[in-house]
Amino acid sequence: MSRRTELMQIAGSLLVALALAAAAIWVVTDHFGPTSTAALEAREDRIDARLDAREDLRKDREDAREERGGDSGGNSGPG
Amino acid sequence: MEDLIDELTRGNVTEVKVILASVVLALAVYQVALAAVSYGKVRLRFLGSGPATWAHRAAGDTILVIAVLVAIACISYYGWEEGGAHAVFGTLLLGALALKVLTVRIGGSSSPLLPWIGVALLALFAATWLTSAGDFLGVGG
Numbered sequence: 100m101s102r103r104t105e106l107m108q109i110a111g112s113l114l115v116a117l118a119l120a121a122a123a124i125w126v127v128t129d130h131f132g133p134t135s136t137a138a139l140e141a142r143e144d145r146i147d148a149r150l151d152a153r154e155d156l157r158k159d160r161e162d163a164r165e166e167r168g169g170d171s172g173g174n175s176g177p178g
Numbered sequence: 179m180e181d182l183i184d185e186l187t188r189g190n191v192t193e194v195k196v197i198l199a200s201v202v203l204a205l206a207v208y209q210v211a212l213a214a215v216s217y218g219k220v221r222l223r224f225l226g227s228g229p230a231t232w233a234h235r236a237a238g239d240t241i242l243v244i245a246v247l248v249a250i251a252c253i254s255y256y257g258w259e260e261g262g263a264h265a266v267f268g269t270l271l272l273g274a275l276a277l278k279v280l281t282v283r284i285g286g287s288s289s290p291l292l293p294w295i296g297v298a299l300l301a302l303f304a305a306t307w308l309t310s311a312g313d314f315l316g317v318g319g
Contacts, residue, residue, distance in 0.1 A: 112233030
């Protein structure tokens with residue numbers, strides 16, 4: 100076997116080892132989910148926005164209910 | 179030491195340990211395949227015995243360094259007390275690693291003990307991974 104072929108085979112074997120290491124890292128980090136600060140902050144922002152929207156909706160409903168309750172109270176009261 | 183590890187991993191000690199241990203396990207499985215080619219048990223057209231031996235040594239040195247780093251992080255951050263089976267397998271693994279290095283240094287690469295130590299090492303790597311990283315990833319059951 101020529102020296103050049105040997106070197107090629109060694110390089111190939113080491114590249115396979117690198118690929119295996121990269122695959123292991125990819126599989127495990129994929130299992131963890133997003134870990135970058137930007138991704139986590141974006142996720143938190145999305146959750147906050149959803150909670151705010153829900154809170155606004157709840158307040159609107161309460162206001163509408165109070166308005167209706169106030170109107171009916173005014174009409175039917177002994178006044 | 180605990181603070182240094184915390185700082186190096188930015189507070190993600192377990193995650194970093196799980197990733198490094200998984201890399202080591204993947205490389206350990208590859209090591210067995212390379213050893214089989216190196217000993218002539220498996221003959222491949224695209225990989226000769228000599229290059230396989232060279233790659234086996236290079237990957238082995240890498241595994242040794244990463245495994246020792248993970249062990250240092252593990253022992254200094256979590257200690258021995260709550261290790262259970264993981265601590266036992268980890269200690270046996272470090273012993274087997276030391277034995278393999280000694281066997282290569284004293285007996286040379288043709289020592290008949292090497293294949294047996296190699297297989298034991300793979301089993302210990304798998305057991306150590308399963309009782310820690312595997313558990314964490316939901317693989318160990």
